[in-house]
Each structure stands twice: as structure tokens, then as C-alpha cells.
Amino acid sequence: MMFKYWLKEGWDLFRFYRLRLLLSLASIMVGIGAVSALCSINQIVAINSEAVLAKYGSSRFITTLTPMTLVEKKQAEQHLKVGSIGDWCWQQRHELTIIPYMVSTFKSDKIVVGTINGIEKHLQWPIAQGRALHRLDEKSKVAVIGQGLAAKLGATLSLEGQYFEVVGILAPVEPNPLLEFDPNQAIFIGIEMLARLKAIPFVDSFIVQADHTTLSDAQHIFKTKVRAWFGIQSLFIRDATLFAQVLHKQVNMTVKMLKMIALTTLLLGMLSIINLLVILIDERKKEIGLRLALGATPWAVFWQFLREITFLCCFGAIGGIVFGHLAAYIIVMKLGLTYHFGWFSWVVGLPVSMLMGIFAGIIPTLFAAQLHPVKLLNS
16 A cells, blocks of 8 residues: 555656656666666676587687797607607596697698597587597598588598598587687598698697696696697697687677766766755755644655655666666677576666665755754745
């Protein structure tokens, strides 16, 4: 019953002070909308970052060895030979899963990836037909091809005059941006067979999986091993955290702008609330004086105006949060991210709007409650 009375009181206030209330509502909506959009975008970026880490492997990274000096190049040519690199990777299996690979482009733009067995399982590429490469296939003329080449190549394919039997076809997979090739358009053969077709001074690319440690620890272990075994200091590492960093850089400018808009409009909203309350109190002096003369306590007068402003802020917050979600959706779509609805902006927006109304309205309402009823009735 009391809530129904408060709603009627708010409606009467809106009828008499329509323009002023609408201007105050607009400033509150913009401020809370900016806060809501800020909360939504931060939440969406966090969810998308987690999705990227889960999708591309939170414990997997791609590394490329880049020997810079002549000594390092000689060390690489001596120790990173095609014939021995598989044995070295096998020796590290208790700490890290290491898959060496090399990418070469042949005639007709055929992308050939020389690797050892296990790359399909390691990167979770399902086999649609046939089988994956086996450890015994390293010196055999067999190949696994991507789904995009299945219709073009058939059961056999030719590379540099050598004929390879297609023993497996990958199912369609989404390209991994960490890799420099599209598995749907690639041909996978043993790395030793690739070295027979094209001269490979040394193997420089590796897919590394941290089985029992964190990503940063696995990278440190791999760097230590490469420096100890091969004397190579320079490595270029790509992992899924790069995409999380890119996401944060993409939204960084937008977040800064939203913070400025939120701060500015919230301050303007508080000023508009103070201005509105001063006008309301000035125009309703006789009403306040009559209520005090009839026995109303100063607290009742204080609560009346504070309640009206709090209702105004709540209605403005609801509209602002909806506006903020729409703005966040547009921004997220422009950035190419996946939109996720969350209630966090509601949890933040409503209390912020109520606190804004209380802080802005407490001084004018206290002033109104302390006025003398006789002076008010004679004003």
C-alpha cells in the first residue's frame, strides 16, 4: 500500500515538473549507462579471453628458434638435424610434449607440413577418414591431408615428382591463428620425407605442450633446455595469452572513454539533482510549512524529498542500464567479440544511482527539514 502511494507521489511530481525531471533523468541515464557499458565490456572481455585460452590451449605454445650469430647457426645445423630432432623431443616427454614441424610451399601453392606423429592428437584435429601419421611413417611416402584438399587430390598426390599415398583425411577444423598454416589446406608428411624433397638446414619450429606445469613455467623449461642443449638464446614464442592481450588493447581506448563519460555525466547528474531539489523546495515552501504546522516531523519532510529523488534515480538507472547494454552490444560487435549478457551491471548500476541520489539530495533535504513553518507559510 505504501509503495502504491509512493508511485502516485512520483507520478504527480512528474506531471508538475515534467521538463526538469526529464533533464535530470537524461543525465542519470547517460551516467549509469556509461557505468553499465563499462561493467559489461569488462565482463565480456574477460569471458572472451577465457574462451580464447580454452580454445587455443592455456598450456600450449608455438615457438620458433631464431639463431642470430654464426656460432648459433652452426650449433643449430649440428644439433637440430631432421634425423635426430625426433629423438631429442622423445627424451623430453616426461616434462614437455614437443612436436617439431617445418612448413614448405611447393608448386601449385601446395602447403606441406613436415612433422612427426601425434600432431593431430596434440592439436585435437579429428581424423574424418583413414588414420593419422604413425611413428613408422617418418620415412614412408604417406600423407594426411586437410579436408579442403580431399576432393582435389584423391588417393595419391605428387610432390617434386614423388608420389605419396593419402592414408588419412582431417575433419574440417577451425584454423589456429598461432600456426602459420591452415590445416584444412595443408598436406602432412614425415619430417624426414620433407627433408628429402627440400633442403632443411635445421628444424626451427616446435609445438610445445605443458603437461604438468603452468604455461610460464613450461616456457622457462623449454628455453633452458634449448640454451643448454643447442646454445641458442633467441626464441620467438606465440601462445594464447597474446590474444588476451590484443583483446585488452582493442578495448583499452573504449574503456578509457567510457570512464571519462561516466565520471563527467555522474557529476552533471548530481548537480542536476541538487538543482532540481533546490527548485522543488523553493516552489513547495507553503506545502512544507503546512505539513510542519500540522505535526509532521522534520524527518518526515526529509524522507519525503529524499524518497522522491531516490525514485527518480532508480528509474533513471533502469533506463541507463538498458541503454548501457545496448551500447556494449554495439561496441562488442564492432570489435568482433562474442556478446555475453551479465547481471553484474545491474548489481553495480542500481546501487550507484541510489548513492548518487542520496549524496546529491542529502544537503538540500536537510535544509528543507530545518526550515521554520511560520516563515514558510508567510513566504
